[in-house]
Amino acid sequence: MSSNQNPVSVPLVSEPMGILASLAAARRNILSIIPNIAVTQPMVSGRTGKRWHMVMDPASIRRMLLENLENYPKSLVTKNLLKPAIGDSLFIAEGAHWRWQRRAAAPAFTHRNMLNLAPFMTAAAERSSERIAQAHPQPVDVAQDMVRATFDVISDVTFSGDGSFDGDAVHRGIDAYIAEAGKISLFDILGFPDWMPRPGRMFSGQSLKQMKHIADDAVDARRNRGPKDVPDLLDLLLEGEDSETKRRMNTAELRDNLLTFIVAGHETTALTLAWSLYLCGFDQDVQDRARAEAQSVLQGRAAEGADVENLPFIRMIADEALRLYPPAGMISRTAMAADTLCGREVRKGDTVIIPIYALHRNQVLWEDADAFRPDRFADRRAIERYAYLPFGGGPRICIGASFALQEAVIILATLLSRFRFTSVPGAEPKPVMILTLRPEGGVWLKAEPV
Template identity: 50%
Template sequence: MVQDPASLRRIYLDNAANYPKSEVMVRMLRPAIGNSLFTAEGAEWRWQRRAVAPVFARRNVTSLAPVMTATAERASQRLHAAGPQAELVAEMLTATFDVICEVALSGREHFDAKVYGAAIVRYFETAGKASLLDFLRVPSWFPRPGELLGYGAVHTMHDMVDKAIDARRAQATGQADDLLDFMLKATDPETGRTMSAQDVLHNMQFFIVAGHETTALALSWALQLLALYPEIQEEAHAEARSVLGDQPASLGDLESMPLGRRILQETMRLYPPVGMLAREVLIRDQLGGRDIHAKDVIFLPLYALHRHATLWDNPNTFNPDRFLPEQVKARDSYAYLPFGAGPRVCVGANFAMMQAQIILGTLLSRFRFAQGPLALPTPTMLMTVRPDTGINLSVRPRQR
């Protein structure tokens, strides 16, 4: 278990080639996303990264802001119609699903978000869990019980994505510049290879799941925390209201709402979307003065790192001011890793933050969130850090 920033820097950056993703983690993900960008290593990873990176370049992400604004407006309208109580995880998943489908496939008309979302959860609860057989180092070709139980979820997700890809191919003009277009056009400059139909399917599956699940959870946990810290919520409401008035947030508004960004950063400290990663060791090394041997498995417990008492004052307290510029500058950057670091830092980090800020700012300007009658949720670590009972809050429109 590594929670030392200097050692994490070595794993993520200085000696990253020595620490590929562990076979345990890859086995948990392979049924759903194959040898896609998240699981691939070496040259295979590099050419896939080059293929999808243009989609998340600043120019393209900026052009998607109107889609995010429209999504924020629809989310606001749904909350108005939902009544005084709402389950926020489901609401935020719907909102972020809209955006990632637009980015990936220029629309979501071929998806049933509820069915797809239920399949994701089912997968995380079955095939997406580590097995005792993994820790006994039983070869990965030996089937795990979870893989068998998760087969139906994989089939549901792949079938939806496959049909959506086929429909988009039939309608493609070559001008959409969505993720599918970039993947279909991508060519490895070293080998001339293009993505097979299975490569496209697995990468699309990965981006749709990762691109909406993690952002939705960050938004949901943020609203839960703000319900527990009403004084911070009121400050954020005043900021958003003064900037937005009656309008939904847009890209041009974000610099004027720095508290909203700090709230999201502090939320991802307390509830990082992915709470644990694992790496294999290829060649003997040293971390923190300790010998690390080939074939060791290194766990990177981000949830614990972000709450480590030697790295953070009052680590379990929600305090967005930790992310004021002077505080960030004084802190080791490897003490806070919600998007990873080094060459494999999350390619969609800017996209995710822009989307989350636009949605959060819009909702805080229009609603007051308070704790409902149900007990507080407990974080559960599947592949992502989810609230066990959802996030059920009182949601009341504010006077405009």
């Protein structure tokens, strides 16, 4: 690999686009509407039907996500897309309704509880390892395998092998929903009011109904049965209460939050793993170093929760994959009142976008921004807090971040200790974001047992 060659990236636009061109581009890949100058500037503004701003300046992002949080609620577009699937759960709720749910759910995600859930991750890593070994000598689509592995984990940690839970049906429902919901509607870009029906959103009623029904049954069955010896995520959420109001989640609230964790939890970690493996196939030197670390710690067994702190370089690879290919590559907010960001006027009603993909590749903030260099994360304190947002930031930072990173390190270390991954010529993945930043065409790698 020559040093001037970088891993795959999204071609950004050099000319401003009109509404129809923006819409066509957004339907194919929402990141392709980001102007090229976003990777060299702190802020870019324009108008496409509505006034919009893209913000890549860490201090202004801090203002949006922390200091002036109430002024920048999630955009209506985001809420309209996701509400049918996940209701008013943590991901969408605002204000007091968000705060009490967050307080009730937070104890489930303590470090101790995460370690208790690690055996599910180790088991999934073993099963993935077996599937990959069976495929040899044929190339394997690791993106697809990682979706399977992380879905195994999330259904095991939420329903710990309850026979009552039909994971495949939920998985199909989620996939059908994401495929449709992700297609940004022209109405949204034009800023039409919310009450106008959106074509293509009316569909998916059936798979959603079935998915919610399955989850409701599972929650009710658990309420009647009580917790297991080692509580899983559902047990922990059932026991969770808001420390201030003593409120607990009812079945519908629990279901919506569980579906949020299932939707958000498995796909984003699967993507982190798929891109990490792609990058290891791309740079064999990094892969050799990671394998040496994993083999010396694991000695042939699969990784466990207690190993994670002893696998710092594997963690750096996951961090760098999240920088280059953040699963949520763009977040948008609606300004509730006038504000100033980067010395520029933001008016009430303006759409304010944080294009995390461009932020993570901004040349002012990152040296050699498009290159794959895990060592950037050797000293995390050196990284500006709001320059790196794979899990968002401020009080709304992803509640499952430690869960996702623990899972990614366990699976990645297990696989790298057992296989050498090499890329398949002519089968480069294409980074495309509809709702999440996926490798279109899959990540095809040859996996040679070591």
